[in-house]
Amino acid sequence: MNDPLDASALLDQLTTGLTHWLTESHRPDPLMVGIHTGGAWVAEQLHTRLGFKEPLGRLDIAFYRDDFTRIGMHPLVRPSQLPFEIEGRHLVLVDDVLHTGRTIRAALNELFDYGRPASVALAVLIDRGGRELPIVADVIGTMLELPPEQHIKLSGPEPLALAYVKRGTGRENEH
Amino acid sequence: MSTGLQVDSAGRLRHFLDVAGLKRQQLVEIMDTAESFSEVADRSIKKVPLLRGKTVVNLFFEASTRTRTTFELAAKRLSADILNLDVSTSATTKGESLLDTLRNLEAMHADMFVVRHAESGAAHFVARHAAPHVGVINAGDGCHAHPTQAMLDMFTIRRVKGEFTPLTVAIVGDILHSRVARSQIHALNTLGVRAVRVIAPQTLLPPQIEQLGVEVHHDIHEGVRDADVIITLRLQRERMDGRLLPSKHEYFQLYGLTETNLATAKADAIVMHPGPINRGVELDSGTADGPRSVILQQVTHGIAIRMAVISMVMAAHTGETTE
Numbered sequence: 001m002n003d004p005l006d007a008s009a010l011l012d013q014l015t016t017g018l019t020h021w022l023t024e025s026h027r028p029d030p031l032m033v034g035i036h037t038g039g040a041w042v043a044e045q046l047h048t049r050l051g052f053k054e055p056l057g058r059l060d061i062a063f064y065r066d067d068f069t070r071i072g073m074h075p076l077v078r079p080s081q082l083p084f085e086i087e088g089r090h091l092v093l094v095d096d097v098l099h100t101g102r103t104i105r106a107a108l109n110e111l112f113d114y115g116r117p118a119s120v121a122l123a124v125l126i127d128r129g130g131r132e133l134p135i136v137a138d139v140i141g142t143m144l145e146l147p148p149e150q151h152i153k154l155s156g157p158e159p160l161a162l163a164y165v166k167r168g169t170g171r172e173n174e175h
Numbered sequence: 176m177s178t179g180l181q182v183d184s185a186g187r188l189r190h191f192l193d194v195a196g197l198k199r200q201q202l203v204e205i206m207d208t209a210e211s212f213s214e215v216a217d218r219s220i221k222k223v224p225l226l227r228g229k230t231v232v233n234l235f236f237e238a239s240t241r242t243r244t245t246f247e248l249a250a251k252r253l254s255a256d257i258l259n260l261d262v263s264t265s266a267t268t269k270g271e272s273l274l275d276t277l278r279n280l281e282a283m284h285a286d287m288f289v290v291r292h293a294e295s296g297a298a299h300f301v302a303r304h305a306a307p308h309v310g311v312i313n314a315g316d317g318c319h320a321h322p323t324q325a326m327l328d329m330f331t332i333r334r335v336k337g338e339f340t341p342l343t344v345a346i347v348g349d350i351l352h353s354r355v356a357r358s359q360i361h362a363l364n365t366l367g368v369r370a371v372r373v374i375a376p377q378t379l380l381p382p383q384i385e386q387l388g389v390e391v392h393h394d395i396h397e398g399v400r401d402a403d404v405i406i407t408l409r410l411q412r413e414r415m416d417g418r419l420l421p422s423k424h425e426y427f428q429l430y431g432l433t434e435t436n437l438a439t440a441k442a443d444a445i446v447m448h449p450g451p452i453n454r455g456v457e458l459d460s461g462t463a464d465g466p467r468s469v470i471l472q473q474v475t476h477g478i479a480i481r482m483a484v485i486s487m488v489m490a491a492h493t494g495e496t497t498e
Binding site for chain 1: 187207208210211212213214215218219220222223224225226486487490491493
């Protein structure tokens with residue numbers, strides 16, 4: 001793979017990886033939940049490709065972020081939608097880029113306010129390193145080591161495209 | 176007056192005192208945020224951790240059940256701690272001044288005051304004198320404003336009707352004494368409805384009400400004609416003492432909402448009321464409990480709107496410490 005940010009190729013790898021992982025880990029009838037917005041776009045694609053029968057769930061973790069006292073409310077918060085009962089079910093949580101792990105921490109907290117799932121697996125398109133919490137993905141499209149000031153932005157939903165962006169602090173959009 | 180006080184230079188809502196002075200986009204943002212919060216009520220754990228460690232004080236100088244309890248529930252669903260102070264029976268009767276009460280509550284590290292007071296301008300006064308880290312929300316001041324009620328009404332209308340621009344909204348009842356009506360009229364005009372009508376006897380209309388951008392009707396049949404939304408207002412008992420109105424019975428005959436009166440409204444018109452309703456005065460039971468009534472939805476929406484306003488005002492004070 002020549003272009004490390006070829007979204008379509010990464011999505012293929014993630015699809016293959018997740019298919020194998022679900023078979024090997026014996027997690028029957030999993031439900032899929034994407035994190036708003038990039039994670040939800042990736043999840044839509046995976047959901048279709050893997051032929052999940054139940055609808056896709058979407059989480060907006062704005063009310064669970066750990067930086068409210070520093071930066072306040074995020075504009076354009078969307079309602080979270082989990083159109084199913086998660087109690088006792090296996091979940092696949094999907095995000096676009098895994099960075100600090102803070103988004104995943106928030107997403108896990110939010111999920112558990114809907115019930116007690118049997119398990120939660122994490123699938124991400126890109127693991128870019130820089131973790132600040134003990135969180136690891138179960139399935140990834142690829143791994144990239146990026147300097148702290150370098151970020152990756154996913155645009156979509158159709159087509160999905162990845163690009164490098166530089167941000168001052170990167171604090172506005174921690175992954 | 177309230178613009179500089181309630182909105183900071185970055186456009187954030189520092190206090191929520193009045194709908195008047197806010198722009199359409201700000202009202203839409205409140206409703207959009209409430210939309211996100213309304214889903215929290217469907218969860219097994221009806222709570223988000225957003226305001227953990229923050230303290231909200233319900234400062235009610237005037238009796239209220241619905242408004243106080245929905246503010247309380249809203250704060251609790253945001254994980255804030257809430258203190259209910261029925262001030263009419265506590266400090267002030269012992270002679271403590273309002274400012275001393277505020278200073279004491281600030282010393283207890285309160286982050287927000289939700290103020291209900293019988294005098295117009297009370298919440299503005301509290302906002303002007305509160306410590307910089309404290310946000311203030313007006314839960315009704317005299318005959319002046321009741322902005323969270325108006326916003327939950329707008330949210331209810333938007334959820335049922337979608338767009339505001341094609342709507343004709345009729346407000347029936349005691350406009351003169353109604354802080355709810357005043358806030359609703361500002362909100363409806365800011366959101367760009369086609370027409371706002373007020374329907375009331377001359378004695379219950381403030382002079383020059385037309386200047387607020389409303390059509391005046393004295394006949395309910397004419398007033399509700401082709402209306403999409405009919406809002407009935409509570410008739411306060413103290414207004415029924417005979418000076419402004421002949422009798423409850425006569426009021427109901429002329430201005431009470433019934434299926435018959437509603438015949439000229441649009442077929443899909445909705446009926447609203449801020450509560451508590453006086454059955455057989457502002458409307459009959461058939462209408463209050465009928466298919467057009469969204470009165471109980473208003474109560475539910477009150478929680479989401481108050482969650483939105485509390486969190487937005489709290490967010491505008493982030494970075495300011497209590498010290």
